[in-house]
Amino acid sequence: TELEDAITLPSQRKGDRDQFLEDIFRMIMEEVVQKGTDASGKVCDWLDPEDLKNTLDLELKSNGESSRSLLDHCRDIIRYSVKTGHPRFFNQLFAGLDCHALAGRMITEALNTSQATYETAPVFVLMEEVVLKKLRQLIGWQTGDGIFCPGGSISNMYAMNLARYHLFPESKQKGMKELPRLAVFTSSECHYSVMKGAAFLGIGTDSVFVVQADNRGKMIPEELEKRIQGAKSQGAVPFLVSATCGTTVLGSFDPISEIADLCKKHGTWLHVDAAWGGSALLSQHHRHLLNGIERADSVAWNPHKMLMAGLQCSALLLKDTTGLMKKCHSASASYLFQTDKFYDLSYDTGDKSIQCGRRVDCLKLWLMWKANGTEELEKRVNKAFTLTRFLIEEIKKRDGFRLLMEPEFINLCFWFIPPSLRGMPESADYWEKLRKVAPTIKERMVRKGSMMVGYQPNGDNVNFFRQIVINPELTEGDMTFFLDEIERLGVDL
Amino acid sequence: TELEDAITLPSQRKGDRDQFLEDIFRMIMEEVVQKGTDASGKVCDWLDPEDLKNTLDLELKSNGESSRSLLDHCRDIIRYSVKTGHPRFFNQLFAGLDCHALAGRMITEALNTSQATYETAPVFVLMEEVVLKKLRQLIGWQTGDGIFCPGGSISNMYAMNLARYHLFPESKQKGMKELPRLAVFTSSECHYSVMKGAAFLGIGTDSVFVVQADNRGKMIPEELEKRIQGAKSQGAVPFLVSATCGTTVLGSFDPISEIADLCKKHGTWLHVDAAWGGSALLSQHHRHLLNGIERADSVAWNPHKMLMAGLQCSALLLKDTTGLMKKCHSASASYLFQTDKFYDLSYDTGDKSIQCGRRVDCLKLWLMWKANGTEELEKRVNKAFTLTRFLIEEIKKRDGFRLLMEPEFINLCFWFIPPSLRGMPESADYWEKLRKVAPTIKERMVRKGSMMVGYQPNGDNVNFFRQIVINPELTEGDMTFFLDEIERLGVDL
Numbered sequence A, B: 001t002e003l004e005d006a007i008t009l010p011s012q013r014k015g016d017r018d019q020f021l022e023d024i025f026r027m028i029m030e031e032v033v034q035k036g037t038d039a040s041g042k043v044c045d046w047l048d049p050e051d052l053k054n055t056l057d058l059e060l061k062s063n064g065e066s067s068r069s070l071l072d073h074c075r076d077i078i079r080y081s082v083k084t085g086h087p088r089f090f091n092q093l094f095a096g097l098d099c100h101a102l103a104g105r106m107i108t109e110a111l112n113t114s115q116a117t118y119e120t121a122p123v124f125v126l127m128e129e130v131v132l133k134k135l136r137q138l139i140g141w142q143t144g145d146g147i148f149c150p151g152g153s154i155s156n157m158y159a160m161n162l163a164r165y166h167l168f169p170e171s172k173q174k175g176m177k178e179l180p181r182l183a184v185f186t187s188s189e190c191h192y193s194v195m196k197g198a199a200f201l202g203i204g205t206d207s208v209f210v211v212q213a214d215n216r217g218k219m220i221p222e223e224l225e226k227r228i229q230g231a232k233s234q235g236a237v238p239f240l241v242s243a244t245c246g247t248t249v250l251g252s253f254d255p256i257s258e259i260a261d262l263c264k265k266h267g268t269w270l271h272v273d274a275a276w277g278g279s280a281l282l283s284q285h286h287r288h289l290l291n292g293i294e295r296a297d298s299v300a301w302n303p304h305k306m307l308m309a310g311l312q313c314s315a316l317l318l319k320d321t322t323g324l325m326k327k328c329h330s331a332s333a334s335y336l337f338q339t340d341k342f343y344d345l346s347y348d349t350g351d352k353s354i355q356c357g358r359r360v361d362c363l364k365l366w367l368m369w370k371a372n373g374t375e376e377l378e379k380r381v382n383k384a385f386t387l388t389r390f391l392i393e394e395i396k397k398r399d400g401f402r403l404l405m406e407p408e409f410i411n412l413c414f415w416f417i418p419p420s421l422r423g424m425p426e427s428a429d430y431w432e433k434l435r436k437v438a439p440t441i442k443e444r445m446v447r448k449g450s451m452m453v454g455y456q457p458n459g460d461n462v463n464f465f466r467q468i469v470i471n472p473e474l475t476e477g478d479m480t481f482f483l484d485e486i487e488r489l490g491v492d493l
Ligand SMILES: Cc1ncc(COP(=O)(O)O)c(C=O)c1O
Pocket: A093, A150, A151, A152, A153, A154, A156, A190, A191, A193, A244, A246, A247, A248, A273, A274, A275, A276, A302, A314, B355, B356, B357, B358
């Protein structure tokens, strides 16, 4: 009967297979690429979790379903998913839909291979190197190393592990137990992955020394020095400073040059988390925000954010030319990295990674870059700044909008002061009422499906909106719509 | 001039955008889905790295290129990439091309969202939970927890971190420094990610106690007990046993029940790395290989391998119902996991992860499952065993093929003994010569493009082939071709 299975298993009929893929592609074009990016449609068709569960038929059963029924499911999946390419999606640090990046992603999925060896990914091993080199050049490095990681959080963790290994190569074998206590430094505005990394890597969150940021969200170098000295006096070894270029909420840039001086003085690895802000390097006009980045030992940069490459696309870039990453991460598995292969083994780059199978994350960025050229990408970056500037000027003209601060980057943080609070004294009660405004407006916009924008409290500041414009298709009209819509949604508050 | 940028930046013309995507889709259908899975084409069009560099125009320039030129690049990229869906691709623990999984991947890429919150991925948050539940049920758990990770290596690292946190919750804050020395146990046939994990998590590879495997590659429980006692006598705390179900090279299954008894006795977390072998759980006939798996604390299972979901699709499954994963990994970032949202916050599952942005990895598996039903997937699994069995019987009939052992699973490990070595005494010289056979045949098949299959040494065994049949489209004819082709390529050796 086993052999019978082998004989009777119906193969995917080629015609059915091709037709199904055609139908899905057609649906993607109509529902996601066309309607999903059209301002006249909804950015989301919201259902509360329990209602959505009842609406979708998610259960996995014994029997398969017809193509027709599968297509219906797919239509529902698309319908109730958020349209992140929609012109009113401002909710995350990614947005928009670049057709070349999407094409690269589709090819990636069709070829479905792993980046581990040249043998299984000849084109992509070479391509990854070209893309990483280009990113390094924008940092100002003519040589170096790098790898694409599954997201910026993991890129930051790579940096942490490399810094540890650099100072204490024995840590790979011996672990943390035999090392002195280590100390990481980062600002209060850092991304939470620094904390997650310290926990995951066995360093512990208590060993993350949080350095005060100034009122614009930038790490204060003098405070860093104090913290380094404080850690030393506790017997800890400062092994890593993680500076942030483009903080998640405020979009602030830590002063790299001053921080680099301190790292030099104290023999500390300098990592720059430019997951968000790195793309400003493409702009001649704005790259000064990252002045000094070439002095970093490592940089994390996510083209899946501002450059719209698509999730996941995160590069960890290293200045190192001594093969540190390979030494730090290699396990030399003999079934994958055979030493008697017939080609140059230096192309088997997979052992630099902590992964084994590794998705191809370079093609989508590469194809988008080929299509636009560096110049067009630069214009996109500039445009995001320009539209943000336009919004700022608009906000200043309108009643009821209050900037948290003048942004350096494209994180536009502001409160909407509803009519009932305008002109009121800023008492505890005022702030308590204001705290509730953003969540209320957010709920209304999501239920209406007109827009999505994030809000959060930060430090002493109660809930405020964080507006992010990435999508280069947007116009000043879209910016005006954004402000008008907030006003409409909050008019009775 | 900045504002000018904003105004003059040409938007993607919608017609051009749609046409480019159409052209790419057409190319994918023809070159990858159709020709790429047709046995009459090559599995790879091999060029050595330097030649491939010269053939492809990979450089990223200032100016963008025309659609025509981009399409030419894409055609080259596809041409020189390995066709992992080709019926002669046996090189990795993944293969084949499932049209429903591919459709799911295309929708995922078009929707391009992050699994972090219900707000940005309402459908996929619910879907992930349904898929994880299904996988847990196949393990034998009616409740529990889980998450999709970027690959099995990282799933294994999650398990290691969870086991550590479970025993020493203070480790999250305090790190390894304040803990007793920890000890991990795994067999000599384990996947190398256990080593990578111990290094990355600050435990250190010296704290991985490698337990001897028997001559069929299975962990020997008595040896495990000795190693646990040995570690204890050195003052180390045994916190994790990582058993492997479906080892990477030999496809062996560690005896879970006996190992679970020992884990119970010593208060140790039991992780089962079923990244490769987990899919056997779908088969009523073969699931006994994993008997006892329901006693594990955590299981890693990669549907991107035997189930053909497509890279990356790896589930970490937990028996825990106390929210351990969230406690262990959460950082409660206030910009993402606001506590004053208008929907049930238990659906914001992202803080269970060590990532922030997280790809949607569930849809491809879900859609394939919906299309086939559990029954058809079971048949596929059975078919892979059957075709392997067919090959074994063929091999036994032929001169010049020698099995390393009778496989339990679908890893068919064998030597090809070329004519010149047949019947020779098995001296050191014999083995030295045999060692070179697999690399030579591999080089020839790759240069010819007729086939791809992996080889490796393992323990005392010199280079042998590891044949893996996953693709349910294959027939006995394809199996015969495989053996014939090895004979053809090695006839003069
Ligand atoms: C500054 C910063 N670093 C790192 C990350 C993490 O990137 P990812 O979501 O790819 O893990 C983010 C994400 O928003 C970020 O803003």
